[in-house]
Amino acid sequence: MISLTSPIETRAHRWPxxxxxxALCFTTVGLFFVHQLPLxxxxxxxxxxxxxxxxxxxxxxxxxxxxxxxxxIVLVGLWHGVTGEWEQGxxxxxxxxxxxxxxxxxxxxxxxxxxIDVVNWLTRPLKRLGLNTRALELSIALVIRMTPxxxxxxxxxxxxxxxxxxxxxxWRIILPFTVxxxxxxxxxxxxxxxxxxxxxxxxxxx
Numbered sequence: 001m002i003s004l005t006s007p008i009e010t011r012a013h014r015w016p017x018x019x020x021x022x023a024l025c026f027t028t029v030g031l032f033f034v035h036q037l038p039l040x041x042x043x044x045x046x047x048x049x050x051x052x053x054x055x056x057x058x059x060x061x062x063x064x065x066x067x068x069x070x071x072x073i074v075l076v077g078l079w080h081g082v083t084g085e086w087e088q089g090x091x092x093x094x095x096x097x098x099x100x101x102x103x104x105x106x107x108x109x110x111x112x113x114x115x116i117d118v119v120n121w122l123t124r125p126l127k128r129l130g131l132n133t134r135a136l137e138l139s140i141a142l143v144i145r146m147t148p149x150x151x152x153x154x155x156x157x158x159x160x161x162x163x164x165x166x167x168x169x170x171w172r173i174i175l176p177f178t179v180x181x182x183x184x185x186x187x188x189x190x191x192x193x194x195x196x197x198x199x200x201x202x203x204x205x206x
Contacts (some may be wrong), residue, residue: 010054015115018121020106028099040094047101058108065104065179068099068151088164107144114170116141144189153180 007150034040051062073093080089116137123133157173157180 008058008117012109018118
């Protein structure tokens with residue numbers, strides 16, 4: 001498993017994780033109240049500037065992370081083109097790009113352990129009620145860490161298919177991709193069981 005945190009150090013790396021996640025939450029919610037296409041475009045331009053400030057390497061790394069959005073952008077654009085709602089489609093596309101890019105920016109500049117600490121702090125009241133929040137913490141960590149791994153394996157399967165056929169892979173790699181995902185899930189489950197599963201630290205000490 002790999003981390004999505006950028007190896008390129010920026011000022012944002014030193015900001016508190018809770019502050020960045022709170023700003024992301026409020027900004028994302030605020031964007032849904034903006035229904036003007038020019039304003040959405042201006043906000044996306046500001047996000048692009050944030051990516052460009054740390055330098056070219058950071059900018060290119062960030063663009064590679066969000067390049068997976070293009071199929072969704074095409075689908076949304078085509079649908080609103082067919083229905084004749086071009087402006088609404090543009091607003092949705094710009095909002096989608098802005099929110100995902102901001103979330104990716106936070107992930108790139110925040111260590112996974114710091115994110116887990118924020119989740120742990122937020123769920124502290126639930127622990128006092130006797131609830132086990134370990135599953136929530138682990139699920140967030142696994143989603144962040146395993147997503148790029150699965151994407152990479154899907155790309156490898158697609159390249160392997162292209163090396164053996166002139167036709168597009170399409171649905172033909174769904175079955176082997178599913179098998180790989182299930183195999184990874186099985187290995188992760190075994191690793192979790194070997195480390196005490198979903199028990200809290202206090203339960204493991206007992």
